[in-house]
Amino acid sequence: MSQHPDEIQILDYIEGLLSRKARQRFENHIAECPTCRTCVETMNRTGKSLGNGLKSMADEIDYDAQQAWTQVTRHLPRHLPRGTPPSPTRALLRSLARHAASLAIVLLAVASLAGLLHTLAISSPATKETSPEPSDTPTEVSQSIAMPEPLPSTKPHEVPVSILLLGVDMESAASRQIDMAMLLYLDSEASQALALSLPRDLSVTLPESDSQRLRDILLDTPGEIMKEDLLYAGRAVSFTIGIAVDHVILIRPGAFTASIDAIGGVDVDVPNDISDSRFPNGAGGYDRVFFAQGLQHLDSESALKYVRSRVAPNPGFDRGSRQRQVVLAAFERIARQNLVPELIKEAPALWGMIRNDIETDLSMSDVIDLALNTTTLSHYDIALADLEDCQLTPESAADSPVQAAAPVNVKELIESLLEKME
Amino acid sequence: MTQDLIERALDGDESAARALHSDHYPAIFRLAYMLLQNREDADDATQDAFIYAFSHLNRYNPERAAFASWLKIIVTSRCRDQQRRRRGRTTSLHDLVQSGHEPEDEVPDHQPSVALEKAGLQETVWRALAQVPRKSRQALILRFYGDLTYPEMAQALGCAVSTVKSRVAYGLQVLSPLLESAKPVADTSSADPDGESL
Secondary structure (H helix, E strand, O other): OOOOOOHHHHHHHHOOOOOHHHHHHHHHHHHHOHHHHHHHHHHHHHHHHHHHHHHHHHHOOOOOHHHHHHHHHHHOOOOOOOOOOOOHHHHHHHHOOOOHHHHHHHHHHHHHHHHHHHHHHHOOHHHHOOOOOOOOOHHHHOOOOOOOOOOOOOOOOOOOEEEEEEEEOOOOOOOOOEEEEEEEEEEOOOOEEEEEEEOOOEEEEEOOEEEEEHHHOOOOOOOOOOHHHHHHHHHHHHHHHOOOOOEEEEEOOOHHHHHHHHOOOEEEEEOOOEEEEEEEOOOOOEEEEEEOOEEEEEOHHHHHHHHHOOOOOOOOOOHHHHHHHHHHHHHHHHHHOOOHHHHHHOHHHHHHHHHHHEEEOOOHHHHHHHHHHHOOOOHHHEEEEEHHHHOOOOOOOOOOOEOOOOHHHHHHHHHHHHHHHO | OHHHHHHHHHOOOHHHHHHHHHHHHHHHHHHHHHHHOOHHHHHHHHHHHHHHHHHOHHHOOOOOOOHHHHHHHHHHHHHHHHHHHHOOOOOOHHHHHHHOOOOOOOOOOOOOHHHHOOOOHHHHHHHHHOOOOHHHHHHHHHHHOOOOOHHHHHHHHOOOHHHHHHHHHHHHHHHHHHHHHOOOOOOOOOOOOOOOOO
8 A cells, every 4th residue: 555545544444344354554654654553543543532531421411211111012013914915016126136147137228318318318419310129039139148347346335325337328339438427326125216317428537547528438448348447437537526435327219219119108197398490300400399288198208209309398397307307207117016026038139139238337236226126116215316407506608517516515415305205 | 132132022021121221221321321410301211211221122132232232322323312402501511620619500419510510530521521522431431431433433422433433532632631630620611622521
């Protein structure tokens, strides 16, 4: 360890949370660095003093357990609820847990849907005109199910977990310019989640490198996008906004139609008529697109138009808000209409269609955990926010990189959003 | 033993439920009191926590957390609810330490101020804690009194593990010079940074 450890690493050391290798490096460092050694000793001593003081203090607090029990019993049912059998969906999921590929697709389909819709919503006019290419047929691909490179779990599964979702642009499957970035924060224990949109022009930086726009962060890496590239992007975003990024998922456009068709489209409540006479048709011209006010069922093609149209009938109902609306509608459909078993059944075919359009560092066990956990959330549990709307410094020029607010503000934003949901 | 009591409670054995309550009530109530600094609110939060826990006992999974930790996570959540409700009518920890007693509506004999009157480590710790930002104080109390793990604390506080670690590390950094230099009485002239209680 050449650099001085930060306070989190010192805490991890004191708490015995470092791996054996990291611990060895840490101890080698403090053996030669009296400053860090003093920090460790001081923090350790402070923790022990605090613990002793608090426990001694607590012993002085008296209580009346008898009275408290009387109060509790007034509110309890005569018979405590016995264990109920798990729901059919959950039971099926558990029984299929060994089929990692099948379960993985559930999460990735949801993720790709959310991510690609966002990609489409903010993609540039030049790239919007390209429609996703039809996917391979299920029969061809179902013979060989290939998952993203199985990787050992990089860390024990923690709750909550944050996932950086990156969507590359619509130009081609080989493109690596990022068109959308979204931080998904999932806390299944607390039954809540947050999807925080990040501007693609966000200026990101790492201590060892110059700042650059988020959309360009993968451009400099030659060849195939590797796990290291994804983790680099994750670290840069994490360092910039001050929120830990546990995993990264990169999604290409091809997964969009397959995912939305797989769930049978989405139902959205259109608050105002949308009439767009200049919707790019992909052939250099324009089509007319119309969505009537009221509850509408959208197939993949209509959903695509719904989130891509730039027409905003009134303030607050722009394509960004429509994108979020469709993300929720998709999630709602999957979670509430018991589509998970159906998706699992069709997973090999679906995976075959989108397998080349998703890259991730997630291990199989992570994916299984996430797939199981995310299906317990309803759309009421998901907060949506856009970093650009409320937490960024003003842009000095139209094309300037967007500077993130201070990390502490981002953390406060997330915490306040989650607290509002409780 | 605890698991046996849980099973019996779920089978309708009220004495088992009562045993669970009496085994865990002191630690849960004291944790709530530490977090809220108010007996009435701590009573409410603890009561809510046990009602919730017994009503959802079938959902407790011993593979995920010890029963005591599960209860601490629940009561912390209830304490956060209480804090949101009572904002605007709180007494800061700083004020508590300065005055040496709790507000008039508190029961004089049932409060941390009893300890505060005793010089030494307890008083030093409370005075120092009063100068730590609220969220860091919560994290420190959960870690060093509640003995929760970091994932459990993250769950209790509704934030990421890394956030909890940052709060604990920062809190310890703030506390270090205060605890090291305060022998035994610390300066209480600076205001509570949040202007509110834990």
